[in-house]
Amino acid sequence: MALKLAVLISGRGSNLAAILRAIDRGECRAHVALVLSDRADAQGLQLAQARGIASAVVRLSDYSDRAAWDAALAARTAEAEPDLVVLAGFMRLLGPAFLARFPHNVINVHPALLPLFPGKAGPADAIASGMRLSGCSVHVVDGGVDTGPIIAQAAVPILPGDDAERLHARIQRVEHVLLPRVIDALARGEITLGPELRVDARPHPDSTLFSLEQGTD
Numbered sequence: 001m002a003l004k005l006a007v008l009i010s011g012r013g014s015n016l017a018a019i020l021r022a023i024d025r026g027e028c029r030a031h032v033a034l035v036l037s038d039r040a041d042a043q044g045l046q047l048a049q050a051r052g053i054a055s056a057v058v059r060l061s062d063y064s065d066r067a068a069w070d071a072a073l074a075a076r077t078a079e080a081e082p083d084l085v086v087l088a089g090f091m092r093l094l095g096p097a098f099l100a101r102f103p104h105n106v107i108n109v110h111p112a113l114l115p116l117f118p119g120k121a122g123p124a125d126a127i128a129s130g131m132r133l134s135g136c137s138v139h140v141v142d143g144g145v146d147t148g149p150i151i152a153q154a155a156v157p158i159l160p161g162d163d164a165e166r167l168h169a170r171i172q173r174v175e176h177v178l179l180p181r182v183i184d185a186l187a188r189g190e191i192t193l194g195p196e197l198r199v200d201a202r203p204h205p206d207s208t209l210f211s212l213e214q215g216t217d
């Protein structure tokens, strides 16, 4: 079954672009019904508009408080009746109203190997730790900062001379592979979200893209 997606962004939208490319190639059984942003200047909005995808901006500053913004964001997202909500560089915490409306149905991509280095400075924190590996995580969103159950991870090296920007660019290359693969695995029923996360997806043959329950050959 092709999944109907609502994709939430705040910035460049390179993960949104990667999802759309994978869909075009027939590698991700999904379609993007709605792109939402909390910022009017998010570059990813132009991508949605160029592709004729419905898009909207729901800015925190237009609402009296966070709860009102969260409820408005949830209501606008619900209009699209998505099967799955994908946070692809959405830089704000979702509140209780949103999560109650889409229980166990929101995923996020984070530029670190969670549970290490949650929050906004994942690449910089990984470099500062002295570790030689970092990567990205796709996880279920709960009320915390990058705390929900981890679905899949991909690793990249931290190289001598890396700064946060260089490492983040390397991590994004694997994000662009992993996020569409997770969405496709969800569409195929290889991953089931719910009160219990189930991951039956097989690992990518030449990488560590899936970290849990690696099927047998």
Ligand code: GRF
Binding pocket: 009, 010, 011, 012, 013, 014, 015, 016, 044, 088, 089, 090, 109, 110, 111, 136, 172, 175
């Ligand atoms: C990604 O690195 C993601 O991990 C983080 O925000 C960044 C968004 O990048 N949550 P983009 O907007 O998809 O290019």
